[in-house]
Amino acid sequence: xxxxxxxxxxxxxxxxxxxxxxxxxxxxxxxxxxxxxxxxxxxxxxxxxxxxxxxxxxxxxxxxxxxxxxxxxxxxxxxxxxxxxxxxxxxxxxxxxxxxxxxxxxxxxxxxx
Amino acid sequence: xxxxxxxxxxxxxxxxxxxxxxxxxxxxxxxxxxxxxxxxxxxxxxxxxxxxxxxxxxxxxxxxxxxxxxxxxxxxxxxxxxxxxxxxxxxxxxxxxxxxxxxxxxxxxxxxxx
Numbered sequence: 001x002x003x004x005x006x007x008x009x010x011x012x013x014x015x016x017x018x019x020x021x022x023x024x025x026x027x028x029x030x031x032x033x034x035x036x037x038x039x040x041x042x043x044x045x046x047x048x049x050x051x052x053x054x055x056x057x058x059x060x061x062x063x064x065x066x067x068x069x070x071x072x073x074x075x076x077x078x079x080x081x082x083x084x085x086x087x088x089x090x091x092x093x094x095x096x097x098x099x100x101x102x103x104x105x106x107x108x109x110x111x112x113x
Numbered sequence: 114x115x116x117x118x119x120x121x122x123x124x125x126x127x128x129x130x131x132x133x134x135x136x137x138x139x140x141x142x143x144x145x146x147x148x149x150x151x152x153x154x155x156x157x158x159x160x161x162x163x164x165x166x167x168x169x170x171x172x173x174x175x176x177x178x179x180x181x182x183x184x185x186x187x188x189x190x191x192x193x194x195x196x197x198x199x200x201x202x203x204x205x206x207x208x209x210x211x212x213x214x215x216x217x218x219x220x221x222x223x224x225x226x227x
Contacts, residue, residue, distance in 0.1 A: 004155070032214070043117070043204055043218035044156070088156065098144050098214050100158035100169060101206075 003027050006089055006104025015113050019076040023089035023104045026070065030091040030102070033065050035074045038086045038106070047087075048074065079111045115139065117219035119205050125225045131193040134222045136205030138187070142217075143210040144168075145188050147180060150221075151201035159203075162188060163210075195226045 006023045013019055021035075032051055036044035048063040050056050050072075056063045062075040072091075076083055086108050090101040118137040126132050138145045147159040158172040164185035173180070177196070182188040192199055202223050206216040 002155070006155075034215075036218075041220075043119075043220040046215055046217065049215055090156075092214075098161070098163070098168070098208065098210075100146065100161060100172065101148075101156075101216060102158070103148075103156040105155040 001026060003102050004089060004091060004104040007107055008105050010108040010110060012110045012112060013079055015079060015081060015111055017079050017111070019079050019083070019109060019111075021074040021076075021087050021089075021107050021109070023072050024070055025072075025091060025102075027091075027093075027102075028067075028070065029093045032092045033063070033072050034090040034101070035061075035063055036088040036090060038088060040085075044088055079109075081111050081113050084110045117205055117207050117217055119203075119219040119222050121222060122220065123223045123225075125227060126195055128197055128226055129194045131191065132195055132224060134190045134192075134203050134224070136188045136190070136207075136219060138205070138207030139217060141209065142207035143185070144208040144214075144216075145182060146206040146208075146216065147188070147190055148204040148206065148218075149201050150204065151198075156204065159190075192224075195224075197226050200224055200226045 035048040038044045053067045060077045064073045086106040088106045089104040120135045145162040150156045161169040162182040179191045202221045204221045206218045208216045
C-alpha cells in the first residue's frame with residue numbers, strides 16, 4: 001500500500017469552476033503537508049505549505065488538512081486556463097524542518113476556456 | 114535570486130554507458146535532495162545531503178548510483194552502468210538550514226536509456 005494516495009485523473013473543468021483536489025495518507029507521523037504545481041516539462045513549484053491540521057488560504061487557493069481522517073485537500077476558486085497543470089501533494093514527518101518528501105502520484109487538471 | 118538549476122535538461126544514453134547529472138542548489142541552501150520520477154509512478158526520494166554529508170540515502174536504488182556534493186555546493190548524481198529501468202526524470206531540490214524547510218525544485222533532467 002502506498003503511503004500517499006492521489007487520484008491521477010485527468011480532471012477537466014470549465015473556466016470559473018471550483019476545483020477540489022485530494023490526497024489520503026496512511027502514516028500518522030506526517031506533520032507537514034504541501035501542494036506543488038507542475039507544468040509540462042517543468043519542475044514542481046511549491047503552492048501551499050501547511051503544518052499540522054487546519055486551513056490555509058492564499059488568493060484563489062485554499063489548503064485543508066484533516067489529520068484525524070488522514071485527508072488533505074486543495075481548492076482552487078475561479079479556475080483559469082493557466083491553472084491547467086499537474087498538482088502534486090507531498091508530505092513529510094514532523095522531526096525538524098528537513099527530511100524527505102513523500103509524494104502522491106499527481107492529479108492532472110485541465111481548465112477549459 | 115537564481116533557482117535550482119539542473120544540467121543537462123535531457124540525456125539519451127545506451128545501456129551500459131555512464132551518465133552524470135548535475136544540480137546547482139539555491140545559494141546558501143544547506144539541504145540538497147535528489148528525487149526521481151519513472152513513467153506512471155510518483156516522484157520518489159533518492160538522497161538527502163546536508164552540506165557535503167549524506168544525511169539519508171535510503172532511497173538510492175542500488176550501488177550503480179553514486180551521489181556527491183563537493184564542498185557543500187553543487188551535487189552530481191552518477192549512474193554507472195545505466196540500465197533501461199533507470200529511465201525517468203531526475204529532480205533536485207534544495208532548502209535552507211533554518212526556517213520551515215520549504216523545498217524548491219529544479220526543472221529536472223530527463224534521462225532516457227536505450
